[in-house]
Amino acid sequence: MNKDGVNTSRRTFLIGLTSAIGAVGAVGAAVPFVQSWQPSARARNAGAPVKIDISKLDLGQRVVEEWRGQPVWVVRRTNDMLNALPKLDGTLKDPDSSVESQQPGYARNEWRSIKKEYLVLIGTCTHLGCSPKYEEQPTVDLKFGGFLCPCHGSKFDMAGRVYKDVPAPTNLVVPPHSYLSDAVIIIGSEEGETKA
Numbered sequence: 001m002n003k004d005g006v007n008t009s010r011r012t013f014l015i016g017l018t019s020a021i022g023a024v025g026a027v028g029a030a031v032p033f034v035q036s037w038q039p040s041a042r043a044r045n046a047g048a049p050v051k052i053d054i055s056k057l058d059l060g061q062r063v064v065e066e067w068r069g070q071p072v073w074v075v076r077r078t079n080d081m082l083n084a085l086p087k088l089d090g091t092l093k094d095p096d097s098s099v100e101s102q103q104p105g106y107a108r109n110e111w112r113s114i115k116k117e118y119l120v121l122i123g124t125c126t127h128l129g130c131s132p133k134y135e136e137q138p139t140v141d142l143k144f145g146g147f148l149c150p151c152h153g154s155k156f157d158m159a160g161r162v163y164k165d166v167p168a169p170t171n172l173v174v175p176p177h178s179y180l181s182d183a184v185i186i187i188g189s190e191e192g193e194t195k196a
Contacts (some may be wrong), residue, residue, distance in 0.1 A: 037094070051185070052065050061076055070123070072122055073134070074119070075119070077111075080146060082111065087144070092164060093163065097171060102174065122173040126173070
C-alpha cells in the first residue's frame with residue numbers, strides 16, 4: 001500500500017489479469033478469421049492428386065477418372081495404334097506438340113506419354129470444352145482411331161494431337177502425372193516416376 005491507502009500490488013495484478021484475458025480473447029477471435037482464408041476441405045480435395053489403377057486395363061481400353069472437375073482418360077494403346085502415329089504427321093496441326101503448355105516436358109515426344117503404351121489426357125476438347133468420343137476402331141472420320149468431338153467435329157489422333165481443318169486450335173492436354181508403380185498412375189503429382 002502506498003501513503004494514500006491504495007493497494008498498488010492489487011491494482012497491478014488486476015491490470016495484468018485484464019490484459020491477459022484481453023490478449024486471449026483477441027487470439028480467440030483471430031483464429032477463425034485467419035482460418036477463413038484457407039480453402040475448404042472440398043476445395044482442397046478437388047485439386048488433390050488422383051490415383052488410377054491401370055493393372056486391369058486391357059489393350060485398346062480406356063478408363064475415365066475425374067481430377068479438378070475434369071475427365072482424365074488413360075488409354076492403353078495397341079501396337080497398331082502406336083505404329084499409326086507417325087503416318088498422321090502430315091494431317092496434324094501440331095504433330096511435334098510444340099505448344100509447351102499442352103503437356104509436361106516428359107510427355108513431349110511422339111507418343112505424348114511417359115510410357116508409350118499408356119496415354120493420359122484431359123478429356124475435354126480444346127475448342128469449347130466438349131468431351132470427345134473415344135473411337136478405338138478406325139472409322140470414316142478417323143482412319144486409325146482416336147477421339148472425335150461430336151459437337152463441332154474436332155478430331156484427335158491416338159496421341160491426342162489435333163487434325164488440321166477442325167475447330168480445335170491445339171492438341172488435347174496431357175496433365176502432370178507420374179507412375180507410383182507399374183499398376184498405378186497418379187494424376188496431378190510428379191512424385192513418382194516420370195521416365196519410361
